[in-house]
Amino acid sequence: ETGVTQSPTHLIKTRGQQVTLRCSSQSGHNTVSWYQQALGQGPQFIFQYYREEENGRGNFPPRFSGLQFPNYSSELNVNALELDDSALYLCASSPGLRANYGYTFGSGTRLTVV
Amino acid sequence: GEDVEQSLFLSVREGDSSVINCTYTDSSSTYLYWYKQEPGAGLQLLTYIFSNMDMKQDQRLTVLLNKKDKHLSLRIADTQTGDSAIYFCAEVTGGTSYGKLTFGQGTILTVHP
Numbered sequence: 001e002t003g004v005t006q007s008p009t010h011l012i013k014t015r016g017q018q019v020t021l022r023c024s025s026q027s028g029h030n031t032v033s034w035y036q037q038a039l040g041q042g043p044q045f046i047f048q049y050y051r052e053e054e055n056g057r058g059n060f061p062p063r064f065s066g067l068q069f070p071n072y073s074s075e076l077n078v079n080a081l082e083l084d085d086s087a088l089y090l091c092a093s094s095p096g097l098r099a100n101y102g103y104t105f106g107s108g109t110r111l112t113v114v
Numbered sequence: 115g116e117d118v119e120q121s122l123f124l125s126v127r128e129g130d131s132s133v134i135n136c137t138y139t140d141s142s143s144t145y146l147y148w149y150k151q152e153p154g155a156g157l158q159l160l161t162y163i164f165s166n167m168d169m170k171q172d173q174r175l176t177v178l179l180n181k182k183d184k185h186l187s188l189r190i191a192d193t194q195t196g197d198s199a200i201y202f203c204a205e206v207t208g209g210t211s212y213g214k215l216t217f218g219q220g221t222i223l224t225v226h227p
Contacts, residue, residue: 033214042202042217043157056214090156097213105157
């Protein structure tokens with residue numbers, strides 16, 4: 001059973017650019033959530049995807065968007081990058097909608113915006 | 115509202131017990147979690163407790179829940195240097211339509227030889 005894998009592991013972008021981060025969910029998991037973890041902070045919920053649709057969103061602007069594919073993998077897209085978007089982006093998958101099933105986290109993508 | 119608070123630092127000697135504390139605000143939370151994060155890594159689920167339980171023990175880990183005070187603690191027995199990491203408590207919020215984890219800021223545990 002493979003866990004959650006994220007790519008790339010590190011990324012450097014320039015302010016104003018766009019970025020796409022990718023996540024492969026754990027086998028058998030149909031729900032994917034994305035979190036942003038700024039340095040020295042706890043992760044903050046961005047949104048959740050279930051059956052290829054956004055199913056819940058945190059306090060993030062519309063320039064944060066996502067996709068989920070039929071194989072349950074997912075992408076996080078961020079447009080018009082700002083310096084404050086520099087963070088560790090974590091993907092988590094679970095076998096159901098509610099986190100009480102237990103989320104499995106990937107190792108994250110470290111995004112630096114310069 | 116949703117807010118989870120933790121003390122920021124804890125330093126213990128190897129072999130001692132560590133106790134990490136957390137308070138949360140959402141009384142409707144059904145599950146509460148403890149995650150561990152090592153440098154440069156993602157989050158590892160350590161343990162969780164259902165809101166109708168007072169205590170849960172899992173090998174060296176003991177979770178205590180005081181639902182009246184919305185207080186959660188994680189006790190690590192016989193703490194080892196490999197336990198040095200950041201520990202996050204998290205509550206499940208988001209109502210019934212979806213589940214999201216609301217995390218505390220994390221407690222940095224340092225274990226001295």
